[in-house]
Amino acid sequence: MNTQYDLIDIVVARVFDIDPVMLRAETRKERAAFARFLAFRLRSEQGLDNSAIGLLYHRDQETVRRGIRKAAELERYDKGFRERCQSVIRMLNEGMIPYDPSKLSVGHAVRTRPDSAGVARLGTVTKITEETFTVESFENPGYHTTHQLDTGRLSPQFETSLDIVLIQVP
Structure with a gap:
């Protein structure tokens, strides 16, 4: 099992206050799931297809597709999620x-x-x-x-x- 985490995993996990392991775990706890949805969306924006994202996070393509859609919905309607997204994106853009x-x-x-x-x-x-x-x-x-x-x-x-x-x- 791959336990290497890149910048996206590290920043998303820290902003959502979870261990990066939780991004790939089977848990459905809300905080981990929401962090995972954002990670799916960021990977998709990098150009990875749903199959590749699924392999990285041990999920099937349909789960990835639904997660990306859910991240967009949460960002639109949930202020806390939107603020976390903005923090993650700012840190990634700044290399911090x-x-x-x-x-x-x-x-x-x-x-x-x-x-x-x-x-x-x-x-x-x-x-x-x-x-x-x-x-x-x-x-x-x-x-x-x-x-x-x-x-x-x-x-x-x-x-x-x-x-x-x-x-x-x-």
């Missing part, structure tokens, strides 16, 4: 994934949580230790912040706009 310490490396670009004005800051990882990592701001070279490795947070006590939420795809 939700923060994951196992994907972090020195030299990777990272993005902060948007501040009250809706502005997210960009920086680059300059140092990683066992518990923290350091980011140098793109906007203010020489300005560094130190974040908790496990969460991306600037401070373990408070959520701030400087918390890291996205990282560049390796």
Whole structure:
């Protein structure tokens, strides 16, 4: 069984807050099913036919066809699903994934949580230790912040706009 997950699987799973394994599992739980429907639609938009998508996700062609149709319906009528779709598409277009310490490396670009004005800051990882990592701001070279490795947070006590939420795809 193929257990490799590409950017689409990783981003969809993280945005829907599920393990990527759930995209290919037999579960019909709503969150996993909706994530799978979006993954079907994105694959279809990449040019994969329903048969190839079905093989990838262990589903038949008819299930894929219905899932793609359901994703379009959900996007039209379900605000939460639509917002998740927009987040996934934005991340894929920008080559960014939700923060994951196992994907972090020195030299990777990272993005902060948007501040009250809706502005997210960009920086680059300059140092990683066992518990923290350091980011140098793109906007203010020489300005560094130190974040908790496990969460991306600037401070373990408070959520701030400087918390890291996205990282560049390796």
